[in-house]
Amino acid sequence: xxxxxxxxxxxxxxxxxxxxxxxxxxxxxxxxxxxxxxxxxxxxxxxxxxxxxxxxxxxxxxxxxxxxxxxxxxxxxxxxxxxxxxxxxxxxxxxxxxxxxxxxxxxxxxxxxxxxxxxxxxxxxxxxxxxxxxxxxxxxxxxxxxxxxxxxxxxxxxxxxxxxxxxxxxxxxxxxxxxxxxxxxxxxxxxxxxxxxxxxxxxxxxxxxxxxxxxxxxxxxxxxxxxxxxxxxxxxxxxxxxxxxxxxxxxxxxxxxxxxxxxxxxxxxxxxxxxxxxxxxxxxxxxxxxxxxxxxxxxxxxxxxxxxxxxxxxxxxxxxxxxxxxxxxxxxxxxxxxxxxxxxxxxxxxxxxxxxxxxxxxxxxxxxxxxxxxxxxxxxxxxxxxxxxxxxxxxxxxxxxxxxxxxxxxxxxxxxxxxxxxxxxxxxxxxxxxxxxxxxxxxxxxxxxxxxxxxxxxxxxxxxxxxxxxxxxxxxxxxxxxxxxxxxxxxxxxxxxxxxxxxxxxxxxxxxxxxxxxxxxxxxxxxxxxxxxxxxxxxxxxxxxxxxxxxxxxxxxxxxxxxxxxxxxxxxxxxxxxxxxxxxxxxxxxxxxxxxxxxxxxxxxxxxxxxxxxxxxxxxxxxxxxxxxxxxx
Amino acid sequence: xxxxxxxxxxxxxxxxxxxxxxxxxxxxxxxxxxxxxxxxxxxxxxxxxxxxxxxxxxxxxxxxxxxxxxxxxxxxxxxxxxxxxxxxxxxxxxxxxxxx
Numbered sequence: 015x016x017x018x019x020x021x022x023x024x025x026x027x028x029x030x031x032x033x034x035x036x037x038x039x040x041x042x043x044x045x046x047x048x049x050x051x052x053x054x055x056x057x058x059x060x061x062x063x064x065x066x067x068x069x070x071x072x073x074x075x076x077x078x079x080x081x082x083x084x085x086x087x088x089x090x091x092x093x094x095x096x097x098x099x100x101x102x103x104x105x106x107x108x109x110x111x112x113x114x115x116x117x118x119x120x121x122x123x124x125x126x127x128x129x130x131x132x133x134x135x136x137x138x139x140x141x142x143x144x145x146x147x148x149x150x151x152x153x154x155x156x157x158x159x160x161x162x163x164x165x166x167x168x169x170x171x172x173x174x175x176x177x178x179x180x181x182x183x184x185x186x187x188x189x190x191x192x193x194x195x196x197x198x199x200x201x202x203x204x205x206x207x208x209x210x211x212x213x214x215x216x217x218x219x220x221x222x223x224x225x226x227x228x229x230x231x232x233x234x235x236x237x238x239x240x241x242x243x244x245x246x247x248x249x250x251x252x253x254x255x256x257x258x259x260x261x262x263x264x265x266x267x268x269x270x271x272x273x274x275x276x277x278x279x280x281x282x283x284x285x286x287x288x289x290x291x292x293x294x295x296x297x298x299x300x301x302x303x304x305x306x307x308x309x310x311x312x313x314x315x316x317x318x319x320x321x322x323x324x325x326x327x328x329x330x331x332x333x334x335x336x337x338x339x340x341x342x343x344x345x346x347x348x349x350x351x352x353x354x355x356x357x358x359x360x361x362x363x364x365x366x367x368x369x370x371x372x373x374x375x376x377x378x379x380x381x382x383x384x385x386x387x388x389x390x391x392x393x394x395x396x397x398x399x400x401x402x403x404x405x406x407x408x409x410x411x412x413x414x415x416x417x418x419x420x421x422x423x424x425x426x427x428x429x430x431x432x433x434x435x436x437x438x439x440x441x442x443x444x445x446x447x448x449x450x451x452x453x454x455x456x457x458x459x460x461x462x463x464x465x466x467x468x469x470x471x472x473x474x475x476x477x478x479x480x481x482x483x484x485x486x487x488x489x490x491x492x493x494x495x496x497x498x499x500x501x502x503x504x505x506x507x508x509x510x511x512x513x514x515x516x517x518x519x520x521x522x523x524x525x526x527x528x529x530x531x532x533x534x535x536x537x538x539x540x541x542x543x544x545x546x547x548x549x550x551x552x553x554x555x556x557x558x559x560x561x562x563x564x565x566x567x568x569x570x571x572x573x574x575x576x577x578x579x580x581x582x583x584x585x586x587x588x589x590x591x592x593x594x595x596x597x598x599x600x601x602x603x604x605x606x607x608x609x610x611x612x613x614x615x616x617x618x619x620x621x622x623x624x625x626x627x628x629x630x631x632x633x634x635x636x637x638x639x640x641x642x643x644x645x646x647x
Numbered sequence: 648x649x650x651x652x653x654x655x656x657x658x659x660x661x662x663x664x665x666x667x668x669x670x671x672x673x674x675x676x677x678x679x680x681x682x683x684x685x686x687x688x689x690x691x692x693x694x695x696x697x698x699x700x701x702x703x704x705x706x707x708x709x710x711x712x713x714x715x716x717x718x719x720x721x722x723x724x725x726x727x728x729x730x731x732x733x734x735x736x737x738x739x740x741x742x743x744x745x746x747x
Contacts (some may be wrong), residue, residue: 621743626669626678 016067017077020096023104024143026053027111031136042128047119050132054115054139057061065101069504074098076149083152095149098508099356102501103146107279107358109369111139113483117371120480121270121378131171131268136333138164146286150184151210151220154287158251159203161258161280168194168275179395184330185263185569188401194268195260202250202257206287211245212236226293235386241294241303243565244287251338252284254313259570261337265329267376272329276368277336278363285359289509290353296510308348312429312437312444313553315341317567319447323454324563328373328384333457336366336446345441346425349432351512353505357498358421365409365417365491369452369501371405371484373537376459379473380466386455387548388471391464395473398481407456409491411449411533420495423526423582430525431518445529449536454544457520462547657668662688673737675737679720686716 030053034046037258068074074097083090097106117137122128125611132510141164145157169194177187185191212447216236250256253261275281288295288307295304315338322334338363377384379396409416412423422445429438466473475481493608513538514522543549554560562568617628665688668681690709697705731737 619743620677621739622675623670623673630666630670646720 016064016075019060019064019067020075020077020147021079022093023057023064023108024094024140024147025111026057026060027108027139029053030077031133031140034133035128038133040129042126044119047115047122047133050136051112051115051119054108054112054136057139057143058105058112058437061101061104061108064096064427065105068098069097070102072507074101074508078149078197079250087177087218089216090152090239091148092153093149094147094153095222098505099286100146101518102356102360102505104143106363107139107142107146109486110363111135111142111274111277111485112361114270114367114371116483117273117374117480118270120477121374122268123477125268125638127171127612128280131168133165134164134171135270135274138275138280142283145283149222151213151222151225154290155206155210158206158247158283161275161283162196162199162203162251163345165199165264165275165280166192168271169195169264170265171226171268171271180570180574184327185266188266189264191260194624195264198257198260199250202247202259205243205245205250206247208245209240212240212243214255216240222290229293237294237297237299237511238303241291241300243292244294245303245307245642248287249310250284251287252281252344253337254310254340255303255317256283256569258318258337259566260312262330264334265327265333267327269370269377272333272371273367273374276333277366281336281378282343282359282363282629284354285338285340285347288344288347289356289359292347292509295347296350296352304348304350306348308432308434308437310431310478311341311346312440313341313350314338315340315345316440316447317442319451321563321566322451323447324560325451326385326387328376328386328389328459328562329370329606331386331451332366332369332373335369335452336362338444339366339410340426342422342441342444345437346428349428349434349437350510351425351428352425352509353426353502353512356505356509357501358425359492360501361409361421361491364487364494365406368402368484368487368491369406369410371487371638372399372406375399375476375480376403376473378476380471383469384639386458387464387550389459390466391460392461392466393460393466396460396475398475402481402484403456403460405488406491407452411451411537412445412529413449413533413537414530415492415495417494420498423529424498426529427514427518427522427525428512430521433512442529446532446536447531450540451536452538453537457540457544458548461545465548492599523546524565536569539566548562651699654707655692657687658692658695660688661685661691666686667704670734673739675739675742679723679737683716683720686712 030050033053034050037046052122064075073096074095077096078091078093079091081089082092115132116133118131122131125131138161141160143157145154145161146159148154164500170189173189173192175187175189177190178276180186185194188256210220213225216232217225219225221230250257260280261276265272267276293438294300297309318334318337318341322331325331325334339358343355343358343362344351346358376389376392376399379392379399380389383389409418412419426441426445429441440455518525565571617624619625662685665681665683668684672678672681675704690712690730692703693712694708695711697703712744727737730742736742
């Protein structure tokens with residue numbers, strides 16, 4: 015019974031994808047979206063049932079569908095494990111994707127590739143399910159690559175748009191952004207692959223349970239190498255510095271894609287990997303790597319938030335905040351609080367998806383305009399969206415009793431508890447920045463003067479069913495935090511427990527208040543500055559820091575100048591080498607055979623006598639060869 | 648005393664006669680004669696060597712060669728007759744119609 019549910023949860027998105035693909039080339043069919051959404055809902059219902067089952071029984075399920083690779087000592091089955099960690103991911107993924115599917119029926123309403131969109135979207139969910147459910151690293155890697163491909167397909171969904179200069183659009187074009195995302199991930203995937211090879215070499219298996227059991231018998235250097243390379247893989251998928259540039263450019267994709275893939279699910283795969291491999295990362299020997307993860311996470315949290323402060327693009331601001339929140343998750347995971355990282359992952363998925371879908375509504379209303387400087391005062395026409403985005407921003411800012419408050423506070427408290435005061439301070443400051451930029455965006459979009467009039471835009475609210483479909487996310491963004499105690503109890507069956515020390519416990523209220531002061535301060539500052547309308551500050555916008563932040567620290571330009579261009583030049587050189595040496599040799603051989611054939615064609619006179627003469631020549635030659643070899647040999 | 652060497656020299660000479668015939672002659676019938684001459688040169692060598700080693704296998708083989716040569720001539724002559732009826736000539740230079 016439960017086994018069937020596992021297969022339903024896994025394959026319903028696959029069926030949905032195949033079904034939609036049947037209509038991929040035909041014009042828009044609403045029922046394709048409805049069928050896809052229903053199948054996704056079935057997957058969600060199965061996942062939720064499984065979650066309930068695991069919750070009540072307290073132990074996971076493990077099924078093996080079939081053998082996949084069986085060669086020599088290598089034995090990799092198609093096995094799936096539904097335990098506390100994977101079932102959490104399954105539920106979050108299917109819930110958010112069901113809502114995003116329904117949302118897309120409204121959002122992609124006017125798109126001629128409506129059916130194709132659903133096919134890709136469902137294929138993504140299927141890959142993600144494989145990623146989280148697999149019971150071995152090989153299956154995880156297949157899912158990992160699968161989500162990468164779907165992400166590429168979806169970022170480049172509007173592939174027909176032409177390339178423009180970086181000044182006009184920082185991500186140049188959808189196909190450029192898609193390729194960037196894919197290539198950057200490829201670099202990281204190489205690291206991950208090396209990590210998997212190291213594990214396989216030293217443990218003789220890729221099954222999670224076998225690998226984790228063998229870990230204590232391995233040497234420190236092997237463990238460190240495996241941890242480092244696996245984390246490189248995680249860095250690519252979760253867009254950590256220095257592989258972060260692709261995530262903001264990925265905003266070129268349709269907004270539901272940004273909500274599902276580049277905020278709620280796929281980008282958290284890196285965090286998931288670290289959580290899944292917690293027996294490795296929590297070992298004494300790899301403490302250095304874990305500390306590095308925490309430090310990098312903290313750095314990215316701050317770094318991304320700083321870029322969000324001045325950005326004018328609605329979606330990019332949210333993308334930066336995703337980056338920043340992923341940093342928080344890594345900080346928690348690196349400090350050993352795996353369950354807190356997983357909790358923030360789930361809570362973040364809800365409010366971030368809501369935020370993105372809200373942004374999609376705004377985009378839809380503003381005819382694809384994304385510059386928040388051209389909006390303002392939208393709350394009058396878009397009340398529902400305003401409320402949703404406000405709620406999501408409150409959750410993101412960590413205002414008490416919203417989802418983000420509990421999870422982010424726990425992470426910051428962890429940083430204090432571990433005695434890493436520098437990390438703690440940075441995370442607290444970042445919390446303030448988070449509050450500022452999320453409300454800067456809310457106020458600039460929904461409050462103040464109606465700047466859109468001068469651009470001749472007539473905004474309108476999204477379809478009602480879309481707003482209704484978004485309500486579960488809004489609800490979860492508000493109340494998910496109250497499940498924290500239960501959640502801890504649930505996942506610590508599998509994940510290591512993490513307790514705050516007595517000392518931290520006493521200080522918890524004060525620590526929480528400090529964070530709250532920063533968060534509220536950020537909101538108040540944003541309110542003062544932007545709620546009344548947009549007042550451009552020329553001096554500030556011309557300042558060096560502002561320009562630095564607005565240009566993402568010039569990192570994309572740096573990559574282009576120092577990596578992309580030299581690489582292109584090098585490729586050009588190699589191409590020349592290829593044509594002048596490799597091709598020349600191959601062509602030379604072919605030409606020689608052509609010419610010799612052409613020359614010896616004259617032998618074929620049709621005269622038997624000539625042939626006999628040639629035969630005699632051949633015979634004599636053979637005789638000579640035989641004689642020579644007899645003499646020499 | 649006539650030894651193996653003498654037989655082999657005769658055989659080689661006759662073979663050369665046949666080979667020159669094959670190379671120089673233009674008439675198909677003459678080519679046939681030439682091949683027969685070569686075959687018989689080989690037969691002489693077979694018989695002589697067989698005798699030298701006291702092994703009958705070589706002579707047996709010579710018989711086979713004679714038998715095969717006879718049947719080959721029968722078939723070959725048949726073809727020649729048909730060719731002559733068709734072209735009115737057995738000169739190889741006239742028969743060359745497969746020029747590449």
